[in-house]
Amino acid sequence: MLFGIAAIVPALFFVIGMVRDRRRLGNAVWLGLTLVLLVLWLVFRATAIGGWSAVVVGYAFVALLLGLGFVLPIALIANGVLMLRREGFGLANLLSLLAGLAIVGVVLAFGFATAHTAPAVDAVIGSLLIVAAYVAFLFVSLLLYSIVYGSIGRRTGFDAVVVLGAGLNGDRVPPLLAARLDRGLHLYRREVGAGRTPLLVVSGGQGADEQVSEAAAMREYLVRRGVPDEAVVLEDQATTTEQNLAYSARLLAERDWTGRAVAVTNNFHVFRAAVLARRLRLRMQIIGAPTAWYFLPSAFLREFAALLTHNPVVHTVTCGALVALHLVLTLT
Missing domain, CATH: 3.40.50.620 (HUPs)
Structure with missing residues (x-):
C-alpha cells in the first residue's frame, strides 16, 4: 500500500509537467519514478497475497534478470557488430557494442562480489552497481518518455x-x-x-x-x-x-x-x-x-548521452550522494 500511495506524488508531477510543457526533461524522470513505485507496489502486493500471484511475480523477476543479464548484452553486442559492418567504424557506431560489454562487466562484477564478501570489495562493487542502476533508470525513463512524446501532439494545421x-x-x-x-x-x-x-x-x-x-x-x-x-x-x-x-x-x-x-x-x-x-x-x-531498426539502439544511446550533458551537475551530485550513502552504510 505504501508504494502505491507514494506513486501518486511523481504521477501528479508528471501530469503537471505534461500540461505545462511536454518538452521538459523532468517529465521523463517523474514517469520513471511512477513506474518504479508501481512495480514495487505490484511485487509487494503479490507477495502478500501469495499463491499464483507470488509465483507469477517470481517467474517475471527471473525472466527480467535473465533478460537484462544475458539476452540484452548479447543483443547489443550483435547490434554493435552489425552497425560496424553496415555503417563503418566510428564512436557513434560503437555505442551499442560498448553498452553490451559494459553490462557484461556489471554482471561479472556482481558475480565477483557474491563470491568475495570483504567490506572493501562490497563497497567498490556496490558503488559501481549503484551508478549502473542510476544510469539504467535514466535511460529507460528517457526512452519510454521519448516514445510517449513522439506518439502525442498535433499532426496537422502547420504553417x-x-x-x-x-x-x-x-x-x-x-x-x-x-x-x-x-x-x-x-x-x-x-x-x-x-x-x-x-x-x-x-x-x-x-x-x-x-x-x-x-x-x-x-x-x-x-x-x-x-x-x-x-x-x-x-x-x-x-x-x-x-x-x-x-x-x-x-x-x-x-x-x-x-x-x-x-x-x-x-x-x-x-x-x-x-x-x-x-x-x-x-x-x-x-x-x-x-x-532502420538496426540503427535505433546506437542512435538512442547517442541521444541519451547527449541528454545527460544537459544537467551534468545534477547527475553527478545525485550519483555522488547515492554512492556516499552506500559507503557509509557498508563501511560503518
Missing part, C-alpha cells in the same frame, strides 16, 4: 514545415535524411491539400566531407518529387541540431511568419530536439520519421 539536416554521402541524400524529407513532404502535401500554403524549410550546412550543403541536396530531393522550387526555403549555415532550430526560426521571423511550425527529424532524435527547442524558447513541435 511551416522545417526539415532538420543530416549527413550526406558526397552530394547524395542517404536513407536517414531521406526518411526525414519524405515525412516533411507528407506533412507539406497534407497542408496544401487542406488549402494552406506552408513554407517548407530545409536546414543544414556543408560538412568537410560533403560536396554541397545539406540544404541544397535536400531542396533538390524535394523539387525532384514535385515541390515547387519557390516553396522551398534554404537555411544552409547550421551544423548542429540547436543551430538547425535557431537559424530556421530566425529565417521564419525575417519573413514575418507567425504561424504554427513543426520540425521533422528521425524518431530517435525527437525528444532531444524538443528539449533544445524549449531551451531556445521556440514554440515548435517536433515530429519523427521512421528509422
Whole structure:
C-alpha cells in the first residue's frame, strides 16, 4: 500500500509537467519514478497475497534478470557488430557494442562480489552497481518518455514545415535524411491539400566531407518529387541540431511568419530536439520519421548521452550522494 500511495506524488508531477510543457526533461524522470513505485507496489502486493500471484511475480523477476543479464548484452553486442559492418567504424557506431560489454562487466562484477564478501570489495562493487542502476533508470525513463512524446501532439494545421539536416554521402541524400524529407513532404502535401500554403524549410550546412550543403541536396530531393522550387526555403549555415532550430526560426521571423511550425527529424532524435527547442524558447513541435531498426539502439544511446550533458551537475551530485550513502552504510 505504501508504494502505491507514494506513486501518486511523481504521477501528479508528471501530469503537471505534461500540461505545462511536454518538452521538459523532468517529465521523463517523474514517469520513471511512477513506474518504479508501481512495480514495487505490484511485487509487494503479490507477495502478500501469495499463491499464483507470488509465483507469477517470481517467474517475471527471473525472466527480467535473465533478460537484462544475458539476452540484452548479447543483443547489443550483435547490434554493435552489425552497425560496424553496415555503417563503418566510428564512436557513434560503437555505442551499442560498448553498452553490451559494459553490462557484461556489471554482471561479472556482481558475480565477483557474491563470491568475495570483504567490506572493501562490497563497497567498490556496490558503488559501481549503484551508478549502473542510476544510469539504467535514466535511460529507460528517457526512452519510454521519448516514445510517449513522439506518439502525442498535433499532426496537422502547420504553417511551416522545417526539415532538420543530416549527413550526406558526397552530394547524395542517404536513407536517414531521406526518411526525414519524405515525412516533411507528407506533412507539406497534407497542408496544401487542406488549402494552406506552408513554407517548407530545409536546414543544414556543408560538412568537410560533403560536396554541397545539406540544404541544397535536400531542396533538390524535394523539387525532384514535385515541390515547387519557390516553396522551398534554404537555411544552409547550421551544423548542429540547436543551430538547425535557431537559424530556421530566425529565417521564419525575417519573413514575418507567425504561424504554427513543426520540425521533422528521425524518431530517435525527437525528444532531444524538443528539449533544445524549449531551451531556445521556440514554440515548435517536433515530429519523427521512421528509422532502420538496426540503427535505433546506437542512435538512442547517442541521444541519451547527449541528454545527460544537459544537467551534468545534477547527475553527478545525485550519483555522488547515492554512492556516499552506500559507503557509509557498508563501511560503518
